[in-house]
Amino acid sequence: MTVFIIRRLVMLVPTLAGVTLAVFLMLHLTPGDPITLMLGEFASATEVARLRNELGLDRPLLVQYLKYMERTFHGDLGTSIRSQRAVLDEIADRLPWTLQLAFAAMTLAIFVGIPMGVIAATTRNPAIDSVVTVFSLLGLSMPTFWSGLLLILLFSLTLGWFPITESHGLRALVLPAVTLAAPAAAVLARMTRSSVLEVLRQEYIRTARAKGLLERVVVYKHALRNAMIPILTVAGLQFGGLLAGAVIVESVFARPGLGRLTVNAVLSRDFPLAQGVVLVIAAMYVFVNLAVDVLYGLLDPRIRYH
Amino acid sequence: MARWFVVVVVLLLLSTLIPASVMHAQPKPGGELVFAATEEPDTLDPQKTGTAITGLLMRYLGDTLVTKDLKGNYIPHLAKSWTISGDGLTWTFQLRSGVKFHDGTPFNARAVKFTIERALAPETKSPIAGALFGPVASVEAVGDLTVVIKLKEPFSPFLDNLTDPRAMIISPQAVQRLGDQFGRAPVGTGPFKFQEWHSADRIIFVRNPDYQWAPSYAHQGPPFVDRIVVRIMPESAAQVAAFERGELSVLLAVPPTDVRRLQATQKYTFFSFLRKGVGLFMEFNITKEPFSDLRVRRAFNYAVEKKLVLNIALEGLGEVAYGPLPPSIWGYWDGVKDYAPRFDPGEARRLLAEAGWQRGQSGFLEKDGKPFKFVLYIAPIDTWRRSAQVVQAQLKTYGIQMEIQTFEFGTLLSKLRAGEHQAEFMGYTYTSPDIFYLWFHSSNIGKGLNFSHFKDTKLDELIEASRKEMNQTRRLRIYRDIQKYIIDKALWVPLWINHFYIAVQPNVKGAKIHPDGFLALNDVYIQ
Numbered sequence: 001m002t003v004f005i006i007r008r009l010v011m012l013v014p015t016l017a018g019v020t021l022a023v024f025l026m027l028h029l030t031p032g033d034p035i036t037l038m039l040g041e042f043a044s045a046t047e048v049a050r051l052r053n054e055l056g057l058d059r060p061l062l063v064q065y066l067k068y069m070e071r072t073f074h075g076d077l078g079t080s081i082r083s084q085r086a087v088l089d090e091i092a093d094r095l096p097w098t099l100q101l102a103f104a105a106m107t108l109a110i111f112v113g114i115p116m117g118v119i120a121a122t123t124r125n126p127a128i129d130s131v132v133t134v135f136s137l138l139g140l141s142m143p144t145f146w147s148g149l150l151l152i153l154l155f156s157l158t159l160g161w162f163p164i165t166e167s168h169g170l171r172a173l174v175l176p177a178v179t180l181a182a183p184a185a186a187v188l189a190r191m192t193r194s195s196v197l198e199v200l201r202q203e204y205i206r207t208a209r210a211k212g213l214l215e216r217v218v219v220y221k222h223a224l225r226n227a228m229i230p231i232l233t234v235a236g237l238q239f240g241g242l243l244a245g246a247v248i249v250e251s252v253f254a255r256p257g258l259g260r261l262t263v264n265a266v267l268s269r270d271f272p273l274a275q276g277v278v279l280v281i282a283a284m285y286v287f288v289n290l291a292v293d294v295l296y297g298l299l300d301p302r303i304r305y306h
Numbered sequence: 307m308a309r310w311f312v313v314v315v316v317l318l319l320l321s322t323l324i325p326a327s328v329m330h331a332q333p334k335p336g337g338e339l340v341f342a343a344t345e346e347p348d349t350l351d352p353q354k355t356g357t358a359i360t361g362l363l364m365r366y367l368g369d370t371l372v373t374k375d376l377k378g379n380y381i382p383h384l385a386k387s388w389t390i391s392g393d394g395l396t397w398t399f400q401l402r403s404g405v406k407f408h409d410g411t412p413f414n415a416r417a418v419k420f421t422i423e424r425a426l427a428p429e430t431k432s433p434i435a436g437a438l439f440g441p442v443a444s445v446e447a448v449g450d451l452t453v454v455i456k457l458k459e460p461f462s463p464f465l466d467n468l469t470d471p472r473a474m475i476i477s478p479q480a481v482q483r484l485g486d487q488f489g490r491a492p493v494g495t496g497p498f499k500f501q502e503w504h505s506a507d508r509i510i511f512v513r514n515p516d517y518q519w520a521p522s523y524a525h526q527g528p529p530f531v532d533r534i535v536v537r538i539m540p541e542s543a544a545q546v547a548a549f550e551r552g553e554l555s556v557l558l559a560v561p562p563t564d565v566r567r568l569q570a571t572q573k574y575t576f577f578s579f580l581r582k583g584v585g586l587f588m589e590f591n592i593t594k595e596p597f598s599d600l601r602v603r604r605a606f607n608y609a610v611e612k613k614l615v616l617n618i619a620l621e622g623l624g625e626v627a628y629g630p631l632p633p634s635i636w637g638y639w640d641g642v643k644d645y646a647p648r649f650d651p652g653e654a655r656r657l658l659a660e661a662g663w664q665r666g667q668s669g670f671l672e673k674d675g676k677p678f679k680f681v682l683y684i685a686p687i688d689t690w691r692r693s694a695q696v697v698q699a700q701l702k703t704y705g706i707q708m709e710i711q712t713f714e715f716g717t718l719l720s721k722l723r724a725g726e727h728q729a730e731f732m733g734y735t736y737t738s739p740d741i742f743y744l745w746f747h748s749s750n751i752g753k754g755l756n757f758s759h760f761k762d763t764k765l766d767e768l769i770e771a772s773r774k775e776m777n778q779t780r781r782l783r784i785y786r787d788i789q790k791y792i793i794d795k796a797l798w799v800p801l802w803i804n805h806f807y808i809a810v811q812p813n814v815k816g817a818k819i820h821p822d823g824f825l826a827l828n829d830v831y832i833q
Contacts, residue, residue, distance in 0.1 A: 054431070083505075149544070163551075
């Protein structure tokens with residue numbers, strides 16, 4: 001297993017190199033000019049040319065890319081064009097916010113979504129099954145900019161429970177975490193329901209029941225554990241997505257985070273910042289995937305690592 | 307019993323003699339003022355910024371040599387007085403004494419010289435401040451409190467430029483100490499001092515206790531509130547909810563859709579002001595068919611019912627625009643309303659027919675077998691999109707097919723500079739009529755804002771004359787001629803000028819709206 005982990009970590013280098021190349025090309029080949037956006041509409045042509053030269057944006061693409069890679073390997077992600085701050089500082093400022101929100105939302109999604117899926121799969125009451133189905137449909141189809149605003153209107157404005165402009169502390173975390181958790185919980189509930197249903201039809205479940213085990217033990221110990229592999233896969237993907245930041249929820253709740261940072265960097269064509277953020281997000285994604293792969297083995301001892 | 311009664315009556319009578327101002331309007335120091343900004347500043351360095359929000363915040367953090375009072379008159383601020391030589395080339399400023407920067411260093415002639423020279427230095431890469439000081443040839447500190455500024459050529463917008471918040475005087479010592487990081491911890495002489503900036507979250511300013519040099523429209527002495535908190539909130543609906551919950555003291559930009567509802571509650575104080583610029587106009591690229599034909603451009607000016615566009619796109623919260631300047635910018639010519647074409651479908655049809663456009667079998671206008679079809683470029687702004695749809699429907703009744711294409715703003719600007727468009731929607735905000743130079747002078751074709759690509763010697767000469775003329779009456783006359791000429795050439799279809807609304811909580815007293823479109827906070831106190 002150690003060998004497996006080391007090999008996966010080594011694979012990180014070409015993966016990230018590929019990511020940087022893709023981001024670099026996408027940013028430079030789409031229309032839009034950072035200089036125009038920086039200097040504003042009233043800038044003169046000489047100012048534009050001077051700044052372009054200073055930022056190295058007048059050099060060939062390949063030269064710009066190689067320069068960028070060289071600096072990246074030295075741990076220098078450059079300086080943001082817009083804020084003039086080090087890209088690493090910008091990311092370090094936002095990362096704790098994103099981690100906090102991602103962990104909160106994921107925890108909520110797991111503790112709501114998975115039990116709901118299990119209940120839906122095991123209940124013989126069609127009403128409960130319908131409730132779960134409707135919930136997951138709603139959770140999935142409500143856009144977060146809308147559900148977020150609804151939560152603000154209901155819980156902050158009408159009931160007055162949560163502050164809107166506050167950004168620190170647990171109280172400020174509740175509404176954004178719920179907004180973000182709803183679609184994730186919905187997917188997990190659906191996934192858990194079908195996966196558990198499938199496992200419950202297997203022979204060994206009948207054996208377990210025949211042994212006279214409690215239904216609770218049959219479901220949670222024998223069925224759920226074996227149903228976890230696809231659930232874990234989906235949860236891992238979702239968590240990776242949450243770590244990339246949630247631009248809409250961050251905007252609605254005015255929380256700092258990687259999502260807003262990335263979108264603003266792309267919109268203002270802040271090349272170094274956009275490349276830096278995407279690099280960090282890609283690295284986190286790879287680590288989450290690695291963790292999921294390791295968890296597979298813990299859940300199912302039959303899985304071997306090569 | 308009777309004695310008590312007399313005492314009570316006398317007290318009641320006395321109380322009516324006490325002026326209401328003493329009883330109610332006693333400003334109480336303390337408290338904080340919270341408002342939200344949709345956009346985060348790029349930097350708080352007034353000379354390096356390109357964002358509008360920084361310009362606004364600098365009003366509280368810094369002072370300028372000259373400023374404007376609440377009626378828009380130029381009044382002294384950090385400069386006590388100034389004289390301009392007869393040729394308009396030498397400007398001498400007498401500075402106020404006893405002014406200190408937030409870092410404790412004294413404000414003096416050397417600081418003014420340093421500020422202007424830094425704004426003009428190429429390495430500052432100043433997007434706006436550099437242009438404000440544009441024609442400055444040299445700045446000399448003559449003694450401690452006298453500054454002599456020499457211009458390369460007479461430049462009449464200069465006085466107005468000096469009132470721009472981005473022309474504020476900054477602390478030379480702080481710039482030297484902080485270097486590149488000055489924009490994260492700016493130091494000026496304003497009523498509030500910078501305290502902290504949490505990225506994407508909030509910016510906090512605190513009262514400057516030493517502030518004894520307020521402009522004449524405000525009380526003398528430091529501001530009353532302890533702190534200003536600027537919360538960065540990208541979502542305007544969340545801002546409105548936070549304001550209604552009382553978490554924001556001021557709602558700086560009430561969304562048009564919420565104006566009437568919030569006004570109806572009668573809870574809040576509302577301020578409104580007309581945008582300093584034309585909010586929306588259709589601009590023609592005169593190098594492209596079919597708008598190379600003046601008759602077609604004029605026909606469009608008769609064809610569009612602007613009032614309808616204003617009512618649908620802006621819920622009526624604004625004014626119809628007639629010319630290239632709004633009434634809120636000095637230099638606006640009052641006669642423009644009668645001079646400019648009014649909605650007249652008959653005249654529009656006549657002009658189109660005169661230009662050779664006839665109804666074809668398809669029902670659309672045709673000329674030489676080709677249908678009247680063009681593409682309008684717009685930016686992804688809600689009010690622009692709605693306006694475009696109204697104009698599209700109106701033009702269709704004349705048999706004109708207009709297609710709408712949306713581009714992200716930076717992309718749009720580069721396409722317009724390159725002249726790829728036939729026509730576009732644009733809007734501007736500017737403080738002075740010198741916008742004519744940026745928008746219509748032929749030197750700004752291809753790199754500046756001359757998106758009509760109109761190259762005309764007469765217009766160039768008029769604009770150059772307006773910049774050199776120091777006599778205000780003669781200058782006004784030139785601006786009138788420019789407005790008439792632009793209408794004659796029908797380079798635009800001016801559409802609307804929006805009203806901006808600011809809502810203030812009932813416990814926030816003493817707020818005053820400045821004609822340049824911001825709240826003066828010196829006199830504000832929390833009740």
